[in-house]
Amino acid sequence: MRKTLLAVLLLAAGSVAQGAVELRDGHPDRYTVVKGDTLWDISGKFLSKPWKWPEIWQVNPQIRNPHLIYPGDVLSLVYIDGQPRLVLGRGASHGTIKLSPKVRSTPMAEAVPTIPLDKINAFLLSNRIVDSEGDFEKAPHMVAGDAERVVSGAGDRAYARGDSLVEQGSYGIFRQGKTYTDPDTKEVLGIDAMDIGSANVTAKENDVATLNLTRSTQEVRPGDRLFPTEERAVTTVFMPSEPKTPIKGTIIDVPRGVTQVGKYDVVTIDKGARDGLEEGNVLAIYKLGETVRDRVDGDLVKMPDERSGLVMIFRTYHRLSYGLVLTASRSLEVQDKVRNP
Numbered sequence: 001m002r003k004t005l006l007a008v009l010l011l012a013a014g015s016v017a018q019g020a021v022e023l024r025d026g027h028p029d030r031y032t033v034v035k036g037d038t039l040w041d042i043s044g045k046f047l048s049k050p051w052k053w054p055e056i057w058q059v060n061p062q063i064r065n066p067h068l069i070y071p072g073d074v075l076s077l078v079y080i081d082g083q084p085r086l087v088l089g090r091g092a093s094h095g096t097i098k099l100s101p102k103v104r105s106t107p108m109a110e111a112v113p114t115i116p117l118d119k120i121n122a123f124l125l126s127n128r129i130v131d132s133e134g135d136f137e138k139a140p141h142m143v144a145g146d147a148e149r150v151v152s153g154a155g156d157r158a159y160a161r162g163d164s165l166v167e168q169g170s171y172g173i174f175r176q177g178k179t180y181t182d183p184d185t186k187e188v189l190g191i192d193a194m195d196i197g198s199a200n201v202t203a204k205e206n207d208v209a210t211l212n213l214t215r216s217t218q219e220v221r222p223g224d225r226l227f228p229t230e231e232r233a234v235t236t237v238f239m240p241s242e243p244k245t246p247i248k249g250t251i252i253d254v255p256r257g258v259t260q261v262g263k264y265d266v267v268t269i270d271k272g273a274r275d276g277l278e279e280g281n282v283l284a285i286y287k288l289g290e291t292v293r294d295r296v297d298g299d300l301v302k303m304p305d306e307r308s309g310l311v312m313i314f315r316t317y318h319r320l321s322y323g324l325v326l327t328a329s330r331s332l333e334v335q336d337k338v339r340n341p
Contacts, residue, residue: 021047021052021055021056021083021084022047022048022049022052023046023047023048023077023084024044024045024046024047024048025048027045027046027047027077028045028046028077029076029077030074030075030076030077031045031046031074031075032072032073032074032075033069033070033071033072033073033074033075033112034071035071037071037112038112038113038114038115038116039053039069039112039113039114039115039240040114040115040240040312040326042069042075042112043240046075046077046086049341050240051240051241051242051282051341053240054239056077056083056084056085056086057085057086069088069111069112070111070112071112073088073089074088074089075087075088075089076089114238114239114240115238115240115312115314115324115326116264119264119266119324120266120314120322120324123255123266123314123315123322124314124315126172126195126217127192127193127195127255127315127322128172128174128193128195128227129180129190129191129192129193129317129320130174130176130190130191130193130227131190131191131317131318131319132188132190132191133176133179133188133191135191136176136191136193136225139162139164139225139226139227140160140161140162140163140164140165140171140209140225140226141160141161141162141222141223141224141225141226142158142159142160142173142220142221142222142223142224142225142226143159143160143161143208143222144158144159144222145157145158145159145220146158150221150222151219151220151221152213152216152219152220153197153213153216153219153220154197154213154214154215154216155213156213156220157210157211157212157213158199158210158211158213158220159208159209159210159211160199160208160209160211160226161207161208161209162207162209162226163207165201165204165207165209165226166201166204167201167202167203167204167209168200168201168202169200169201169228170198170199170200170201170228170229171198171199171200171201171211171226171227171228171229172195172197172198172226172227172228172229173195173196173197173198173199173213173216173220173224173225173226174193174194174195174196174224174225174226174227175193175194175196175221175224175225176191176193176194176225177191177192177193177194178191178192178253179191179192180192180252180253180268180270180320182270183250183252183270183335187319189252189270189272189319189320190317190318190319190320192253192255192268193225193227195217196216196217196218196220196224197213197214197215197216197217197218197220198213198214198215198216198229199211199212199213199214199226200212200214238279238280238312238314239280240280240282240312241278241280241281241282242281242282242340242341243276243277243278243281243282243283243340244276244278245275245276246340247271247275247276247277247281247283247338247339247340248337248338248339249269249270249271249275249283249337249338249339250269250270250335250336250337250338251267251268251269251285251311251332251333251334251335251336251337251338252268252269252270252334252335253267253268253334254266254267254268254334255267255268255322260331260332260333261325261328261331261332261333261334261336262325262328262331262332263309263325263326263327263328264324264325264326265324265325265332266322266323266324266325267311267322267323267325267332268320268321268322268323269283269311269313269320269321269322269323269338270319270320271319271320271321271338272316272317272318272319272320272321273316273317273318273321274318274319275319277313277316277321278313278316279313279314279315279316280312280313280314281312281313282310282311282312282313282326282341283310283311283312283313283323283338283339283340283341284307284309284310284338284339284340284341285307285308285309285310285311285325285328285332285336285337285338286305286306286307286308286336286337286338286339287305287306287307287308287330287332287336288305288335288336288337289302289303289304289305289306290302290303291303305337306330307329308328308329308330308332308336309325309326309327309328309329309330309332310325310326310327310341311323311324311325311326311338312324312326323338
């Protein structure tokens with residue numbers, strides 16, 4: 001299946017950028033898109049702030065489908081009314097595409113995505129934040145496997161208990177993981193729900209449901225909890241943007257369990273939708289300055305935080321968010337700060 005194509009690159013022809021656009025030193029005047037490029041990569045070749053790409057994008061009305069950028073297309077930097085603009089020139093292979101019910105002799109090139117989606121697909125599909133321990137306690141739970149087995153896996157029949165379970169319903173199976181708290185106020189921000197698998201309810205009698213386990217990432221055990229499949233659409237197109245509100249947050253976890261963070265790692269941030277974060281928002285990462293002893297005065301002095309990278313939010317919850325590190329000038333880690341870029 002092809003990746004979802006990059007869409008919604010239109011900018012109204014008469015719109016005017018707010019403030020001066022900062023072109024990157026040594027930027028090219030023309031660039032030919034190659035396979036493997038992302039919108040973020042391309043924008044970074046021209047702009048010092050890649051998330052400002054809408055301010056220089058110029059639609060070419062002669063192109064039949066200007067919503068997509070393909071390998072082979074040429075981007076040219078021009079000036080219109082004194083303002084820099086990127087103009088798209090369609091590669092020859094995309095001028096006309098003939099469709100046939102038979103196998104294509106030449107496969108159509110994939111359009112350029114905004115970011116490398118393969119880095120976050122697992123999180124888009126399975127990882128989940130639950131607001132409180134009470135939500136876990138109230139959720140339906142696994143009781144036993146077939147023939148009273150303690151552990152079960154994909155393809156097995158199993159049993160769960162809960163009034164909210166519905167016949168023919170689809171559920172994710174989760175195990176309670178880390179509890180995230182605000183580093184300053186100690187407020188509970190959410191709980192990491194560890195993805196264990198998926199199941200369909202095939203029958204129900206009173207509050208006991210018979211399940212068909214359709215997927216498992218590890219052994220399914222009694223006490224694991226069931227939550228309905230999230231209703232939110234899986235976003236596959238992200239438009240990098242600045243947050244609309246001031247954000248001062250912290251990286252509080254790295255879901256894959258490492259301490260050193262680099263480019264294209266996923267991180268958990270202690271700010272969410274209630275703080276004004278939206279999917280696609282870009283934040284600057286600041287390496288926490290060390291505290292050292294001044295050998296002259298004898299007191300402790302905290303060194304300034306150092307800007308060390310950029311992270312883009314790709315999934316928001318009420319109090320927490322997942323982000324993808326897009327750039328890192330040095331190794332990052334938990335407790336590093338995030339702010340408006």
